[in-house]
Each structure stands twice: as C-alpha cells, then as structure tokens.
Amino acid sequence: MTDDKSLHNFHRDSLNRIFGAIPGHYDLVNRLFTWGMDKSWRRQLVSAILKHHPKKILDIGCGTGDLSTSIALHSQGTIEITGYDFSEPMLEIATCNAQELVPNAKLTFIQGEAAQMPFPDEAFDCIGISFALRNLIFENPLAERHLSEIRRVLKTGGHFLCVESSQPRNRIIRALSHFYIRSYVYWIGVLISGDRDAYRYLAQSAINFYTPEEVGKKFLAAGFRQFFYRPLFFGAAGIYQALK
Numbered sequence: 001m002t003d004d005k006s007l008h009n010f011h012r013d014s015l016n017r018i019f020g021a022i023p024g025h026y027d028l029v030n031r032l033f034t035w036g037m038d039k040s041w042r043r044q045l046v047s048a049i050l051k052h053h054p055k056k057i058l059d060i061g062c063g064t065g066d067l068s069t070s071i072a073l074h075s076q077g078t079i080e081i082t083g084y085d086f087s088e089p090m091l092e093i094a095t096c097n098a099q100e101l102v103p104n105a106k107l108t109f110i111q112g113e114a115a116q117m118p119f120p121d122e123a124f125d126c127i128g129i130s131f132a133l134r135n136l137i138f139e140n141p142l143a144e145r146h147l148s149e150i151r152r153v154l155k156t157g158g159h160f161l162c163v164e165s166s167q168p169r170n171r172i173i174r175a176l177s178h179f180y181i182r183s184y185v186y187w188i189g190v191l192i193s194g195d196r197d198a199y200r201y202l203a204q205s206a207i208n209f210y211t212p213e214e215v216g217k218k219f220l221a222a223g224f225r226q227f228f229y230r231p232l233f234f235g236a237a238g239i240y241q242a243l244k
C-alpha cells in the first residue's frame with residue numbers, strides 16, 4: 001500500500017468513525033448550533049434546486065436524510081431521489097425518518113464512498129449537498145476525486161447545488177463567528193455527544209474552511225462551466241452552485 005493510499009484510508013476511516021459516532025445527537029446539535037437556522041437554509045437550498053425542475057437528484061453525504069426528505073415533501077413525490085452516504089448509522093436514521101415523513105416518495109438510500117460512486121456517467125440532472133461539502137473537499141486527500149465523481153455522475157447542463165458553512169467577508173463578523181464556533185459550538189457538541197474528536201474536527205474545519213472564491217476555483221478546475229455563490233446570515237453559511 002502506498003503512503004498516499006494510507007493517508008486516503010486514514011482520512012476516510014476517521015470521518016466515517018466521526019459520523020458513525022454522532023448520528024443520535026447530530027440533528028439536535030445542529031439545531032442548537034445554528035439556532036434552528038439550518039432548517040431554513042436547507043429549505044432555501046430545496047427551493048433553489050426545485051427551480052431547475054430536476055427529475056433525478058443525488059443527495060451526497062445525506063446523513064439523516066433531511067435534504068432528501070425535504071425535497072420529497074416539496075416536490076410531492078415527482079422526483080426520483082437518491083440519498084448517498086458512507087455512514088451506516090446515519091443511513092439507518094435516514095431510512096426511519098423517510099418512512100415516517102414521506103412513505104410514498106421515490107427515495108432510495110445507498111451506502112458508499114463519494115470518491116467512487118456506483119452510478120453511471122451523467123445519471124442525475126441535479127446533485128444536492130447539505131453540510132457535507134466541507135467533509136469532501138476541505139484538506140481531504142480525495143478532494144479532487146470527489147469533485148470529479150460529482151461531475152461524472154451529473155448530466156451535461158445539470159446543476160450542482162449545495163448549502164455549507166462559509167467565511168463571512170467582514171473581518172469583525174468573521175472573528176465573532178470563529179469565536180462562537182470555538183467557544184459554543186465545540187463545547188455544546190462535546191457536552192451532548194461526549195465525542196471530543198468529532199466536534200474538534202467539525203469546529204476546526206468550519207473555522208478554517210475555504211472562502212467562496214477558493215471553493216469556486218476548485219469547481220472550475222474540476223471542469224464545471226460556471227460557479228455562483230449566495231451568502232446566508234452575514235456569510236456564516238452560503239448556497240454554492242455550479243453548472244456542468
């Protein structure tokens with residue numbers, strides 16, 4: 001095994017462990033971190049997705065299935081949705097939530113790694129991601145492979161849309177946001193879940209995440225034609241869009 005491969009496996013295994021350890025608390029901690037705003041941010045992402053009238057959507061890093069079920073609810077079951085995640089405990093919760101909330105939706109959950117997806121080229125006309133882009137591209141040795149897989153399974157002319165934390169442009173707001181993450185988000189996460197490693201990773205990756213311009217450069221370098229960004233809540237988060 002090469003050193004590169006070990007590094008890739010280490011990163012994948014530790015992220016998988018982190019997300020496998022917190023699913024029971026994940027939704028509650030998210031609500032507390034964002035004062036419930038994550039729900040409204042996801043809803044804005046769903047509206048942006050539905051504007052493109054997609055027929056087949058892939059939700060990568062679907063976690064407990066919030067984005068997939070919300071798309072199913074707001075599209076009245078007309079869209080074929082696939083939720084994809086490498087964490088089995090997350091997918092178990094996603095399946096229960098979907099059965100309860102949208103029992104008749106055309107929604108399937110599949111387990112797997114985003115760097116090697118079991119879908120043919122151009123299988124989806126839209127790809128959505130909520131709060132998992134950071135895990136896929138930030139200091140991840142598989143970042144380029146994740147982006148090239150996203151591009152491969154997306155139809156030409158199809159849209160990638162994502163909601164993710166971001167870096168506020170204003171220096172004072174950015175400093176306040178980092179202080180908030182370091183002092184409140186990290187400790188609430190640790191207190192509720194008892195998992196220091198998970199919340200250290202989540203807090204540090206949020207504080208150090210790329211600027212929207214840097215994210216845009218990565219998408220264009222991966223072969224996407226256009227990139228757009230819309231800030232949410234003073235830039236604490238944003239909606240990222242790319243066109244293949």
Ligand SMILES: C[S@@+](CC[C@H](N)C(=O)[O-])C[C@H]1O[C@@H](n2cnc3c(N)ncnc32)[C@H](O)[C@@H]1O
Nearest residue numbers: 019061062063085086087113114130131132135
């Ligand atoms: C922060 S959670 C976001 C979950 C959900 N999308 C939401 O909006 O709450 C990130 C999810 O991405 C998944 N994930 C991270 N890296 C992945 C990868 N390389 N392949 C597949 N899933 C991945 C994790 O298991 C986790 O469920």
